[in-house]
Amino acid sequence: MMDEGSELSVTIAQVVQRLKGTHLHSQLERQAKECLHRPEIKLECLKEDVRNFLKKSGWERKLQNAVYRELHVLPPPSHLAAPPEHTKEPLAYMRKAQASWENRILKSLNSMCTELGIPLARKRSAQQQKELINKWNEMGTDEPDLSHFRPVYAPKDFLEVLIGLRNPNHDCSDRASSRCHWGLIQVPLNVRGIQQMREAFPELGLMAGQLGVDDHTHVPPDLFEAEHVRVGKRVVSEQDSAAAQQYSRQGCPTGLRADLWTLILNSTNEPEDVMHYEQLKSAVIIHDLLVDNLIYKDVKLTASNDDYYFVFEDYLYQVLLCFSRDTAVLEHFSYNSATPPKSYIREKQGKEDYAVVYPPNGVIPFHGFSMYVAPFCFLYNEPSRLYRVFREMYMRYFFRLHSISSSPSGIVSLCLQFEKLLQTHLPQLFYHLREVGAQPLRIAFKWMVRAFSGYLSTDQLLLLWDRVLGYDSLEIVAVLAAAVFAFRVENLMEVMSLAAAEAVLADLSTLKVMPLLQIFLFATAT
Secondary structure, X not given: OOOHHHHHHHHHHHHHHHHOOOHHHHHHHHHHHHHOOOOOOOHHHHHHHHHHHHHHOOHHHHHHHHHHHHHHHOOOHHHHOOOHHHHHOOOHHHHHHHHHHHHHHHHHHHHHHHHHOOOOEEEOOHHHHHHHHHOHHHHHHOOOOOOOOOOOOOHXXXXXXXXXXXXXXXXXXXXXXXXXXXXXXXXXOOOOOHHHXXXXXXXXXXXXXXXXXXXXXXXXXXXXXXXXXXXHHHHHHHOXXXXXXXXXXXXXXOOOHHHHHHHHOOOOOOHHHHHHHHHHHHXXXXXXXXXXXXXXXXXXHOHHHOOOOHHHXXXXXXXXXXXXXXXXXXXXXXXXXXXXXXXXXXXXXXXXHHEEEOOOOOOOOOOOHHHHOHHHHHOOOOHHHHHHHHHHHHHHOHHHHHOXXXXXXXXXXXXXXXXXXXXXXXXXXXXXXXXXXXXXXXXXXXXHHOOOOOOOOHHHHHHHHHHHHHHOOOHHHHHHHHHHHHHOHXXXXXXXXXXXXXXXXXXXXXXXXXXXXXXXXXXOOO
């Protein structure tokens, strides 16, 4: 085991290593060199003068934000002393299940390829490239025949895999030691109970001011909001990622949310970022990938039919097609339990030297994937900025919703947390639904795997994602899923089938997120 001092040293070394070679690092070097010619820089106190210059000119804050970002994505230092695969996922049975699931997805993709006689990738003709350039901003008007394409998998397929997960070293047959068989998730992970949640999320307390709650017992909502907006403007002006994250725990004002999220995620939109986006766009125009059809089909099946998001159809195609080509996304596989899928160059089957990551970003889209992007369209109307924020959100949070891992923000933990919260606080409801064949997770899973995108009204969804960013955790998604069941408990106690339970919970668009969370967490009897 590492002591605190050595853990800190390892973390510092890792952060320094990751920042070396970045654009920020070269900018800092250039600024430091340029400031040497300034009259106020004295040789006898060179180090201090350069540091003061970088502080005054805002570069120190940019470096702090970059370090803060790295600390959020790096695995704990304790994992670094373990074998490399432990950095991705410490539990062997989770790694094995994830690898098996990946093989299944790749097999599904390859069989579609064979059935349809379509290559995984091909170069577009000059005419096709020209056509795509001309319709880039109105791809939604395109109506390609996608009837032969099917999603590689849907959330319900993934749920069946999670239900089948077992820890070979844990006996779940002893009912006396644990009520294993109440829920569908049968793996022993440590998830927080409601008391631990209260301690972890104190800003959600009933007496704390919140955006998204209309009645405050101690501060009139308009007074709280005016003060909260004032503080928010200051946070944005100071450009401090850590302060922005703390601030968003009480909700982001509509007019400041785009800037605050950009700040929390340390997502830049410098000229080189815009250039990178344009390069990705060129890659889309030059090569046609099989996954492009999956993206088209997914947008058509989900966002295009959504009352909130159909107007953003063009943006969704642009962002998702560029995302599929972005090799920078591969970076997150160093701390993701998943491994990027590989395919072989034609006629070189089985030869490792000819294996290439496919698609280039290593992420095969599934049914509903486009809903991870859709809410950002309300915040950003500049494609490159929209793209950068979505990509960072995916690499920090969303990948955990479709990877098998033991992470507290991973989908397995969220499912288990949801079941335990409901089982502990509404045991009669849980038992009733289980007895009538309506296991609660079968209904809630589709909400959680999409972090509720497409189920809540957009204003409520953004309030929920404020807290995901604020607490740097997806656990709040599981709490909300349990809170929805608690809210509809009377109707649910009367249902006699899964279909009836689903009907009761079919429409979440009128729900108010913050009151539900607060009441479930802080007004539920212990």
